[in-house]
Amino acid sequence: MTATEMRPGAAPEPELAPPRRALDQNWRRLARMGAVAAFVEVFIALSGMPVRLDERPVIVSILSLGYVFIGAIPIVVGNRIGRQVRREGVPVHKAGGYELLAGTLAGAVAAAGLSVLVALLTHFDIREPLVNWSPQLLDLLSFNRGPVFGVLIWLGIGAVGGFIGGGLRLLPARWRRTLVTMAATVVLISILEQLVADLVSGVRLEPVADWFYGRRGGLTHSGAGVTAAIAGVAAFFGRGRLKAARAHVQSLEGPARTRATSLMILLTAAILIVVPLLVGSLTNELLANVGLFVLLALGLNIVVGLAGILDLGYVAFFAVGSYTAAVLTAATSPRINPEFPWFVALIFVVVVTGLVGLFIGAPVIRMRGDYLAIVTLGFGEIIRLLFLSDWLSGWFGGAQGITAIGGVEIFGLTTVDGTNPRGVFYLVLVFCAIAIYVSWRLERSRLGRAWMAVREDETVAEAMGINTVNVKLLAFVVGAVLGSFSGAIFANKVGSVFPSSFLILVSMVILVVVIFGGMGSIVGVIAGAALLIGVLGGPKQPGLLAEFSEFKLLIYGALLVWMMLARPEGLIPSARRTRELHQEEFLQDAWLRGEVDTDDGNGDAQGTEGRS
Amino acid sequence: MIGKWAPRTGAPRTGVDKFLTLLRVLAVGLVLVGFAAFIAQEINTDNAFAQWANPDATGLSGAGFRGLVIAGISQGAMYGLIALGYSMVYGVLGFINFAHGEVFMMGAMTGWVTSTKLAEAGLWESNFIGSFVIVLFGSILVSTFLAVVMERVAYRPLRGAPRLIPLITSIGVSFFIQNMSIVLFGPATKSYPARPDWVKNKHTALQIEGDKIMVIAAAATSMILLWYLVERTKVGKAMRAVAEDAEIAALMGINVNRTIVTVFAVGGAFAGIAGIMWGIDFGSVIGHTGFLPGIKAFSSAVVGGIGHLGGAMVGGLFIGIAEAVGPLLILEPLGVSGVSQLRDAVAFAMLIGVLLLRPSGIFGERLRAEDRA
């Protein structure tokens, strides 16, 4: 039903035209793509990413993450260049010499950027202002064998990479997928090292982990081989089954469908409950952080994804939640310190955030989308500045914040605080479950439909009897309250709150998470948070790739732009979003299946009668 | 849409409206009481009203006040220069180009590179005017180029996409450029070489610093050039036509893409000028420099009435003066301590206040046909 399913591979393979002649290249396109890729290569090299990531091996002594980045680009370009647009009535050519030649050339041009860089690095020194214009970069790029070797080897690597990329198009789809999956899995398993190793050790299999991963990180040769082999076999034989299983579940109706869904939910819940028991505190800390962001993202998702209100100051509610919890539970709070138990404080958190949400929401909710964005951003900043100010420092401690906040006491059974990340994770998990339930139920209600209508056309929604101000305000407040939960847990987990934890940056990161995952899609938002926060890290929290910390915001920015250009509906989109963003494709899809009305004249009657 | 903004005749409104009316009254009241307290304290710090409002207030000397206003004007002129870019792009494409603040930052960054290089060569001290011209051109070049590339790579493919898509994209672009400058140039603060004395000294009867005079002069010149370009040239007519209806403009034989590129280029050039002014006035730049001024400049564009070029400049001056004077004029007399920390908060509060009282800005918006519908 979605555009994804229309992509090649899913649709029945169309009849192929004979391959194009190798020399009939679209030279301008080739030069342009090659040049852009070359520019990207040079940029990546000068950003310092390769040097920094060279310390992180993917496969021991063979490949480091630094090279993965600059080495993957020729392959990607080599593959992209051979892409053909599929359109009704236009022939698709079989891949052949054209793709190989185009790939090789484009790859070579891409990597030639690095060759040029090597030459320049040898002859000029502009370390001021470009901080990464360094001998280390030269050594890395020339493999310590001198500039001439460096210039030539990159041309070679580029050509080979491009050849491989182009060559992938010649392979049957099944083999192509298998190869790509193998490569991707090896990199992924290597990136997930901390998690995997911790998990394996948790089930008392430390020797396996030692055998799998090298002492200073990275997969061992045997580890990489085994991973690749398993991935390959799974991809080669498994994909069809997976698809069939999914199709089967989707074809179920009524109680059977409900049963399948509940089973999936139970299974996921079981995994989420068991995994923290197996892994160590470092990984649990990571999981807890991811959980906090999932909670924030779910809250923002209601505001942005369901009601279509682009709130750039969402961090304000995170901050208000944190500070309210801190003031009410901490003995050290400057002005009032009732030292409520956390759960009692939570009631106040909900009330206070709800009121703040109303207070901020009321003036902004009638504004146009983009004004609203900027004004909410302003409010977010104002709230942080107020917490920071000397004026209110008597209440909130100014820049010193509030420290020594106790943990969350759970009905006298146990106390959850920062020293017990597993407990924090479970606590977050409970609140995430609440947030998911709330989003899921509300979306499928009268209110959810009203949000959808407001998102599509506010004027018409108003004319159809929807009090747009009220329903938008409600979305704003519900989102605010969910965000404040995250804040309240955050305060008692970290044990202290400072204004510097609530920069606008946090809002932006949550927004990226929501959009990357897929606006309006609960699963997407969770996946987005897990991937981005878990792997790259949050605004201040390290992820699995701690080496990335200085580049993560750069990557967030690039990902956001790329996502908007290539896949605006996000990683795991909601069906409706896809529709909104790909209306034409959707129409075409429906048309192919004969579901579109084509009544000009009396066609309509045929259209319906043919079906009913 | 009109019905959302303009009040209909007849009184009863919803709860939200009553609340908004209350907010409006409160906002105006706060400003008035603060102002009254300020005047009371100016007359005599011991009078009862001043004592009630803030016993600790010290009042403000005439010279101090003038200094603040002038600083505000020069700051506002920079906001105004940046705001022109926001306003022009909004007028033509209908979205906030969030990344415009970063174009400004890259202008300042380029200025740092060229000015330090010139200082190393000894030219900065010996021939400041000449060096300044070189630096200015360098920044204009880089900012213009960056703005044009941005349009080509990130925004052109999104023409006709739902409204929020290009806005979100521009947030991504902003993130990217900001951090790009950090990874390329390093995270440290970049200091401009020292300015010659006449730039630091005060001139004329009004006792204005040289750099402030430069900023104000640059802004005024830019405004005149821009007005001429938009109102008097063929390119300007093309811009106005594209702003109103791009499809029909194309039908007239106007090259829409080129016109839009021109809009970005002109906006970028102004941001570059603002960047240099910033660098010379404040003497340093870092990767985050662009963010807050960018947001405030956008606020200025909104306050002035988006799409209205004169409005952008007036809005910039308004925000600049408000954030310079507002804390001492209104907040301190009311008994708020540490007011200078709340500068940014005042700027944003002004934006919110103006939008509450006059949702289409001081001069009213000029939007594309489809936005007005």
Place this chain on the structure above:
Amino acid sequence: MSDSTPAVEGATPLLEMRQVNTHYGAVHALKDVNLAIYAGEMVCLLGGNASGKSTTLKTLLGMVKPSSGQVVLDGEVVNDRSTAYRVERGVTMVPENRRLFQRLSVRENLQLGAYLRNDSAGIASDLEWVFELFPRVKERLSQKSGTLSGGEQQMVAIGRALMSRPKVLLMDEPSMGLAPALVKQNFELIEQIHAAGLTIFMVEQNANMALSIADRGWVLQTGRVVLDDTAENLLTHPDLRASYLGEA
């Protein structure tokens, strides 16, 4: 190729579509469309909503690129040429709903029509011609065009198109959403400028009205030309009468 006889035997068409296919993304909007418009003709393209009428116009004007086939303007293949180039070579359009630049004055609207021209003498004389055709426009010159009445706007829209001194004028749904008197007046205007020597290609839903003044016509259905005949024959064609003229 065509049942209907062109106005001039053996002449080359002024504007022509040869086997044109146009896609929007994957949507196939025009399928093997052949059209030929000869100098001095008044021809019309009929079709319901979403039949590909506006796509045809956009393809002719270069606002969308055909994926195959040729668009020929005055003997030259203009597939890869910009809209501006085609306008300069003598084709322009009066858009549906007029779409004047509402904030600009009538004078500026007319000037924009001549945006690509540099011969100020020629522009001035064409301006006089427009005033001659529509004396009402002259009275409104400095008024913002958004404040004009519907009929006056229609005149300015046509005048604006004439200012580029076109050889062939495309009209997109000239009767759409207009009051009956205006529709009538509008078609009179079209006949008037046709009489002044302009070739006109009209896209219409109002088949009765269009065929009453056109020489020839085509009928488009889901992107394909299904009928191609003289106006008289089309008016009496049973399929057309059934589906467009409301007679069973």
Place this chain on the structure above:
Amino acid sequence: MNGSSVPLLEIRDLSIEFGGLKAVNGLNMEVNDGEIVSVIGPNGAGKTTLFNAISAMVPITSGDILFESSSLLGLDANQVTARGIARTFQNVRLFTNMTILENVMVAQHCRTRQGAFGALLYTRAFRREEDEIRARGEEALSFFGSRLVGFRLNQPASVLSYANRRRLEIARAMATQPKLLLLDEPVAGMNPVESAELTRLIGRLRDEWGFAIIFIEHDMSVVREVSDRVIVLNHGELLTEGLYADVSVDPRVVEAYLGQETIVEDAIKS
């Protein structure tokens, strides 16, 4: 006019200005229960502005609009709809990414009560109301025959043909359970076959659903066919009103709006 003492809708001395331009000027009119009134007039005569004013989408300058004897002034658009006035738009504005069923379900917002808590607790009342909303939605859709129901229910409105979009828009307005229906050029862009069918449906809307209807139309065959009364606007003022037969030969109407030819054509057709 069915002789009931109080008109359903009464417009008193209504004026609307946009920046000094008078779109509607001192207009008086009324519409009774169960009446079908058409509004005609040249472009720019203020017809759509009148609709926008009734449905509270533009601010009015002076005058009053009474619905069931109480004023609509000061109400938001949604409150007007809640009072029982629904409308369609000249250039069809559907929620194109919502399904056809959702389009008619969402229109019942102001007739239903369940809020966030009902949805969260999944109460019995909530489920009952959802079922009712759905049933009423399907009822409105089935008014148009088989076109909008069946397998179409769960398809997005964007796949509909133009004529069906117009139909869905009317169904959506019906779903708000109005007393008065405002249709803005309901047959614009339809071919004669379709518009003849829709004309019959407009009659049935009054007879079977009991709506009073005001519609704007340029197609005189529709106006002639179904309207009880015709109101002619020109330059924002009431030019004349009355039966179609009388209005259509009124020389002022002919001059300002119809044009000589139309009458002749009309005569030939009928």
